[in-house]
Amino acid sequence: MKIRKDMNALIIAQEISESRNQETMRGTENHIFIRDTNVIRRLKLDDILFAEAMGDYVKLHTQEKLYAIHTKLKTVEERLPSCSFLRIHRSYIVALNKIDTFQGGSLQIGSRFLPVSDTYKKILNVRMNIL
Numbered sequence: 696m697k698i699r700k701d702m703n704a705l706i707i708a709q710e711i712s713e714s715r716n717q718e719t720m721r722g723t724e725n726h727i728f729i730r731d732t733n734v735i736r737r738l739k740l741d742d743i744l745f746a747e748a749m750g751d752y753v754k755l756h757t758q759e760k761l762y763a764i765h766t767k768l769k770t771v772e773e774r775l776p777s778c779s780f781l782r783i784h785r786s787y788i789v790a791l792n793k794i795d796t797f798q799g800g801s802l803q804i805g806s807r808f809l810p811v812s813d814t815y816k817k818i819l820n821v822r823m824n825i826l
Contacts, residue, residue, distance in 0.1 A: 703814060710777075710818050727774055729755065729764050738762070740779060744793045744804050746771050748786040756807075781822055783811045791822060 726737050738755065747754045748768040755762040755771075764771075772780070772788055782788045783802065787809050796803040797819070801810055811819060 703817065706814060707818050707821070710781075724776065729762055731762055731764075736762075740776070740790075743775075743780075743790055745790060745807075745809065746775075746780075746788040758805075781815070781819060783809065783815045783819055785812065786810075794823070797823065 725741070726739050728735050729738050730736075738757070742757045742759075744756045744758065746768060747756065749763070751765060751767075752763050753766055753768050753771050755764065768782075768786065768788065772782055775788065779792065780788050780790055789802070789804060789809065793804050794802050795805065797811070800813075800816070801808045802819075803809075
């Protein structure tokens with residue numbers, strides 16, 4: 696039990712440190728490029744609501760469209776600026792400014808409710824600047 700708490704504290708500290716480092720490095724990027732069928736498409740970061748892991752694919756959810764790309768969620772997490780996006784579960788990364796509600800073990804973005812694992816709940820609380 697103590698080892699698990701120590702690991703969670705270490706993960707939180709590492710996330711915050713990486714977030715600060717990436718904020719300075721990626722402050723000017725406002726898009727990513729994704730492969731959409733046979734086309735390389737520029738996708739604005741502001742359009743992304745959340746990313747969802749589905750086996751060997753990641754679904755990028757936007758208001759208008761759903762993009763399924765053949766990659767790992769870890770790769771998407773590394774490409775997205777951590778100042779704006781946060782992993783909340785082993786299968787989900789969310790845009791922090793798109794969160795509508797957060798209660799207990801889930802949060803809401805639009806009409807979708809997404810699970811928040813205990814590991815990432817503390818990080819989410821810190822990053823949301825809750826009063």
